[in-house]
Amino acid sequence: MAKIVGVVTTSHVPSIGGAIARHQEQDPYWKPFFDGFIPVREWLKDVKPDVAVVIYNDHGLNFFLDKMPTFAVGAAPAYRNADEGWGIPTVPPFAGDPALSWHLIEGLVRAEFDPTTCQDMLVDHAFTLPMALLWPDQNWPVRTVPVCINTVQHPLPSAARCLKFGRALGRAIDDYDQDLRVLVVGTGGLSHQLDGKRAGHINKEFDQKFMASLLADPDWATRYSIAELVAEVGTQGIELLMWLAARGTLAGPVRALTSTYHIPISNTAGGIMLMAA
Ligand code: DHB
Ligand code: FE
Numbered sequence: 647m648a649k650i651v652g653v654v655t656t657s658h659v660p661s662i663g664g665a666i667a668r669h670q671e672q673d674p675y676w677k678p679f680f681d682g683f684i685p686v687r688e689w690l691k692d693v694k695p696d697v698a699v700v701i702y703n704d705h706g707l708n709f710f711l712d713k714m715p716t717f718a719v720g721a722a723p724a725y726r727n728a729d730e731g732w733g734i735p736t737v738p739p740f741a742g743d744p745a746l747s748w749h750l751i752e753g754l755v756r757a758e759f760d761p762t763t764c765q766d767m768l769v770d771h772a773f774t775l776p777m778a779l780l781w782p783d784q785n786w787p788v789r790t791v792p793v794c795i796n797t798v799q800h801p802l803p804s805a806a807r808c809l810k811f812g813r814a815l816g817r818a819i820d821d822y823d824q825d826l827r828v829l830v831v832g833t834g835g836l837s838h839q840l841d842g843k844r845a846g847h848i849n850k851e852f853d854q855k856f857m858a859s860l861l862a863d864p865d866w867a868t869r870y871s872i873a874e875l876v877a878e879v880g881t882q883g884i885e886l887l888m889w890l891a892a893r894g895t896l897a898g899p900v901r902a903l904t905s906t907y908h909i910p911i912s913n914t915a916g917g918i919m920l921m922a923a
Contacts, residue, residue: 648822652922655889658833659912663734682906682918695829702772715762720792721747743789753818806868812894832892834885838914
């Protein structure tokens with residue numbers, strides 16, 4: 647049977663790609679964030695996952711405002727990155743795992759989620775940069791399943807819905823009848839707002855309560871509406887829904903194997919957590 651070996655959640659700003667390209671991992675500005683991945687990489691060397699299921703929000707590369715699925719799951723043999731206009735290098739393509747993808751899609755539909763199924767899919771910085779942080783040589787040792795949740799065009803799925811989605815995804819992974827070691831990755835957040843009067847908004851207190859809640863009480867964030875979450879963490883900080891969905895894939899209590907919080911990376915509060923059952 648497949649087993650979820652752990653969940654990694656992280657922020658995903660495009661300028662991480664610029665810092666990697668310019669070898670700035672040791673610069674004082676970037677070091678606290680990049681260093682947060684050192685223990686995660688050590689752990690990965692031990693657990694050696696076969697597949698990464700990556701929960702993220704596309705920012706207009708694969709889906710645009712004319713067609714915006716609330717939930718989408720990749721079911722392609724491979725996924726390419728492409729230029730999003732940020733001026734950062736693209737990364738090598740990722741192998742897919744169509745059999746696992748279709749199993750997950752079937753499980754989600756049985757659980758009354760109806761994801762868009764993507765047999766052709768580009769992956770953006772929210773997918774590629776966390777992968778590059780986990781495996782800096784970009785010689786990807788895992789097959790991948792991209793899972794998108796819309797945080798770009800309202801209406802967005804509620805926190806409660808995202809947590810339920812993650813739980814359904816976790817059950818579908820658990821009942822896959824292949825001996826696979828599965829890493830779940832959730833990317834986005836934490837608090838940030840890129841536009842409007844509140845551009846630059848950061849809410850450290852809320853971010854840290856949210857991170858703690860993932861361990862102690864994952865339902866905590868579901869008391870907030872989308873509008874309330876946006877008020878707390880900013881228009882793009884709402885990407886923290888990816889952390890909630892990713893946490894939901896682990897049933898029962900979890901512990902944090904590592905956790906980092908650093909302000910800022912670009913306009914964003916940078917958080918990293920590694921959780922395991
Ligand atoms: C930034 C953050 C994001 O989540 C994103 O998708 C793009 C840019 C930023 O802080 O610059
Ligand atoms: Fe983003």
